[in-house]
Amino acid sequence: xxxxxxxxxxxxxxxxxxxxxxxxxxxxxxxxxxxxxxxxxxxxxxxxxxxxxxxxxxxxxxxxxxxxxxxxxxxxxxxxxxxxxxxxxxxxxxxxxxxxxxxxxxxxxxxxxxxxxxxxxxxxxxxxxxxxxxxxxxxxxxxxxxxxxxxxxxxxxxxxxxxxxxxxxxxxxxxxxxxxxxxxxxxxxxxxxxxxxxxxxxxxxxxxxxxxxxxxxxxxxxxxxxxxxxxxxxxxxxxxxxxxxxxxxxxxxxxxxxxxxxxxxxxxxx
Amino acid sequence: xxxxxxxxxxxxxxxxxxxxxxxxxxxxxxxxxxxxxxxxxxxxxxxxxxxxxxxxxxxxxxxxxxxxxxxxxxxxxxxxxxxxxxxxxxxxxxxxxxxxxxxxxxxxxxxxxxxxxxxxxxxxxxxxxxxxxxxxxxxxxxxxxxxxxxxxxxxxxxxxxxxxxxxxxxxxxxxxxxxxxxxxxxxxxxxxxxxxxxxxxxxxxxxxxxxxxxxxxxxxxxxxxxxxxxxxxxxxxxxxxxxxxxxxxxxxxxxxxxxxxxxxxxxxxxxxxxxxxxxxxxxxxxxxxxxxxxxxxxxxxxxxxxxxxxxxxxxxxxxxxxxxxxxxxxxxxxxxxxxxxxxxxxxxxxxxxxxxxxxxxxxxxxxxxxxxxxxxxxxxxxxxxxxxxxxxxxxxxxxxxxxxxxxxxxxxxxxxxxxxxxxxxxxxxxxxxxxxxxxxxxxxxxxxxxxxxxxxxxxxxxxxxxxxxxxxxxxxxxxxxxxxxxxxxxxxxxxxxxxxxxxxxx
Numbered sequence: 001x002x003x004x005x006x007x008x009x010x011x012x013x014x015x016x017x018x019x020x021x022x023x024x025x026x027x028x029x030x031x032x033x034x035x036x037x038x039x040x041x042x043x044x045x046x047x048x049x050x051x052x053x054x055x056x057x058x059x060x061x062x063x064x065x066x067x068x069x070x071x072x073x074x075x076x077x078x079x080x081x082x083x084x085x086x087x088x089x090x091x092x093x094x095x096x097x098x099x100x101x102x103x104x105x106x107x108x109x110x111x112x113x114x115x116x117x118x119x120x121x122x123x124x125x126x127x128x129x130x131x132x133x134x135x136x137x138x139x140x141x142x143x144x145x146x147x148x149x150x151x152x153x154x155x156x157x158x159x160x161x162x163x164x165x166x167x168x169x170x171x172x173x174x175x176x177x178x179x180x181x182x183x184x185x186x187x188x189x190x191x192x193x194x195x196x197x198x199x200x201x202x203x204x205x206x207x208x209x210x211x212x213x214x215x216x217x218x219x220x221x222x223x224x225x226x227x228x229x230x231x232x233x234x235x236x237x238x239x240x241x242x243x244x245x246x247x248x249x250x251x252x253x254x255x256x257x258x259x260x261x262x263x264x265x266x267x268x269x270x
Numbered sequence: 271x272x273x274x275x276x277x278x279x280x281x282x283x284x285x286x287x288x289x290x291x292x293x294x295x296x297x298x299x300x301x302x303x304x305x306x307x308x309x310x311x312x313x314x315x316x317x318x319x320x321x322x323x324x325x326x327x328x329x330x331x332x333x334x335x336x337x338x339x340x341x342x343x344x345x346x347x348x349x350x351x352x353x354x355x356x357x358x359x360x361x362x363x364x365x366x367x368x369x370x371x372x373x374x375x376x377x378x379x380x381x382x383x384x385x386x387x388x389x390x391x392x393x394x395x396x397x398x399x400x401x402x403x404x405x406x407x408x409x410x411x412x413x414x415x416x417x418x419x420x421x422x423x424x425x426x427x428x429x430x431x432x433x434x435x436x437x438x439x440x441x442x443x444x445x446x447x448x449x450x451x452x453x454x455x456x457x458x459x460x461x462x463x464x465x466x467x468x469x470x471x472x473x474x475x476x477x478x479x480x481x482x483x484x485x486x487x488x489x490x491x492x493x494x495x496x497x498x499x500x501x502x503x504x505x506x507x508x509x510x511x512x513x514x515x516x517x518x519x520x521x522x523x524x525x526x527x528x529x530x531x532x533x534x535x536x537x538x539x540x541x542x543x544x545x546x547x548x549x550x551x552x553x554x555x556x557x558x559x560x561x562x563x564x565x566x567x568x569x570x571x572x573x574x575x576x577x578x579x580x581x582x583x584x585x586x587x588x589x590x591x592x593x594x595x596x597x598x599x600x601x602x603x604x605x606x607x608x609x610x611x612x613x614x615x616x617x618x619x620x621x622x623x624x625x626x627x628x629x630x631x632x633x634x635x636x637x638x639x640x641x642x643x644x645x646x647x648x649x650x651x652x653x654x655x656x657x658x659x660x661x662x663x664x665x666x667x668x669x670x671x672x673x674x675x676x677x678x679x680x681x682x683x684x685x686x687x688x689x690x691x692x693x694x695x696x697x698x699x700x701x702x703x704x705x706x707x708x709x710x711x712x713x714x715x716x717x718x719x720x721x722x723x724x725x726x727x728x729x730x731x732x733x734x735x736x737x738x739x740x741x742x743x744x745x746x747x748x749x750x751x752x753x754x755x756x757x758x759x760x761x762x763x764x765x766x767x768x769x770x771x772x773x774x775x776x
Contacts, residue, residue, distance in 0.1 A: 036634075036637075036638060037638070038567065038635065038638050040563055040566065040567060043567075057515070057567075057631075058567055058631075058634065058635065059567075131651060213624050213651055217648070217649050217650065217651055218630060218633070218634050218649050218651070219634040219637055219638070219649065232513060232515050232516065232627070233515060235519050236515070236518055236519070
């Protein structure tokens with residue numbers, strides 16, 4: 001086996017993601033200012049002291065709001081990826097392992113969902129069921145399912161032909177045990193890569209929905225919503241829009257690099 | 271010396287001609303006294319009797335006129351009618367036609383045209399009224415070539431104000447919706463959907479010397495960002511209702527005019543729901559809200575504080591002093607809440623139409639202000655259609671923020687608070703208010719009527735029927751070389767007095 005190299009992607013991605021996780025944890029206990037508190041006489045202050053990233057049109061501290069926005073972004077991202085992962089893996093495993101009519105139905109459903117661009121589908125769901133955090137999570141979960149289903153299914157299709165599976169069958173193990181104990185561990189790396197990419201696209205989609213006013217409701221901070229609020233003051237207070245913009249960029253970049261890094265780590269030939 | 275012919279001379283000559291042509295062309299362009307006004311939407315109908323959009327009226331105000339016309343201060347000016355008499359009992363109005371008023375097609379306006387126009391609106395022939403303003407008019411009579419007499423079934427105090435919107439059109443003219451003809455200072459030239467509405471000066475306009483401009487173009491640009499760019503790069507000259515937070519970006523070449531827009535922005539509380547059915551809770555909310563801070567934060571200071579259901583833009587009917595009826599007082603608010611049994615405050619939902627960023631901003635500030643007295647408010651953003659359906663028509667809400675646009679007359683604004691009004695989404699009921707309102711509607715003496723409306727406004731304030739927030743000012747951004755623009759307490763663009771400074775009006 002070749003020696004594993006620590007990849008550049010993994011380090012940078014890991015650092016960025018780690019930074020955001022740190023910010024997430026800290027934000028539960030401490031923000032420099034109360035997130036929704038309006039300092040009415042200190043509006044549009046440029047970055048400096050005591051407002052690290054300046055203040056917005058109501059005199060709220062932008063840095064505190066970005067920190068709090070991490071909660072929203074990660075909550076939506078994590079839950080929707082988790083739901084997508086669990087449902088996707090179950091469906092993918094069953095259809096890959098057993099095949100037949102079940103496989104065909106799942107494949108058709110997958111194709112149907114994937115026929116719509118992800119954000120558009122999420123938009124449709126939110127437009128029908130109304131805005132809000134829960135509906136955003138539901139919408140993004142549904143768009144996340146097909147990707148995981150496909151990866152799991154192809155993994156199961158591939159590995160069920162291997163001799164170690166046949167061996168397991170000959171000693172009398174049941175299908176459930178084979179699926180969970182023997183095949184699933186083989187595709188964990190691929191799922192990790194997909195989860196990390198999925199997380200970054202969920203972040204982006206959440207920001208997009210909030211930007212359009214369909215995600216988190218004001219005054220709760222969300223990166224996308226902050227961008228929306230800032231756009232009217234683009235020239236007057238550029239830091240107001242730059243801050244959430246850069247944060248979204250860095251978070252998405254971090255998760256994408258991380259997923260590249262994980263892929264390199266487990267399978268350098270890919 | 272012999273002049274030799276050389277290609278050089280030829281080129282030289284052509285060059286001079288070209289330069290001259292360009293110069294002359296520029297010159298020609300410059301002599302055209304034209305301005306471009308940016309508007310956000312297409313007109314709905316060019317026929318003034320069918321059009322209902324405010325955005326249409328704001329343009330066509332320059333093309334059509336009624337018997338009377340609004341003045342910039344909200345009073346009435348005679349237009350097609352030179353003067354009018356009202357009988358003692360207020361049931362008969364006699365209008366005297368101004369002699370020599372011409373339509374854009376050259377015909378002189380006759381009493382038959384006026385009668386035709388009014389009857390078309392009333393639906394006398396068709397049975398289907400095009401306007402609800404003239405239901406109290408029994409008949410329009412034209413005894414001679416000078417007088418138009420309106421006979422009323424009952425007293426209608428709002429009639430004169432409503433007549434400003436009753437455009438006079440040529441009798442039996444069928445192409446109004448494609449080739450509008452009116453009597454206004456400008457005549458219609460063309461309408462290209464999604465692009466522009468072009469008007470040109472009407473030379474036979476009855477007000478001599480007006481208008482100053484030769485041409486007016488309304489450029490249709492729905493996107494606010496694009497409209498701002500068009501203003502800055504010189505494509506358009508006037509940007510009405512520019513966002514107040516963008517005026518700082520305009521720079522040296524522009525100036526702005528601001529005025530009240532006769533809009534009542536309010537925080538409505540559903541009086542049929544607990545806890546807002548309790549008078550003390552509504553008063554507490556009133557005391558908890560700091561309107562000055564709100565105006566500063568949401569409107570950058572460009573707003574006029576309100577205290578009741580009318581904007582001071584309606585100077586004749588406005589009851590001054592009510593705007594400080596509930597001065598910001600947290601202790602008092604908490605005391606009132608405690609008296610009502612909510613010493614720990616309560617939770618509620620504030621439904622806001624998401625297409626109005628201004629209301630959304632206002633909502634965020636109100637949430638913070640109410641939080642300080644213990645009222646926890648959650649914002650719910652809804653689409654405009656949902657707002658209309660659920661809040662306005664269905665009355666299914668707890669709190670909401672909306673702006674109610676005023677007309678020239680207080681009646682359509684204050685009728686909203688009468689008990690049996692179909693769209694009284696406040697669920698406000700007060701027999702005393704109803705009585706005063708009805709009395710005012712039956713009163714033809716304007717002075718007495720104003721008194722009654724003032725009393726009615728006081729009742730709204732005392733009852734805390736809503737939190738009356740502000741009349742946000744609208745801002746018009748103009749290029750420096752443009753002068754003469756007049757602001758109105760109405761949704762209109764009057765271009766008859768506008769001119770370029772370089773082309774001084776005669």
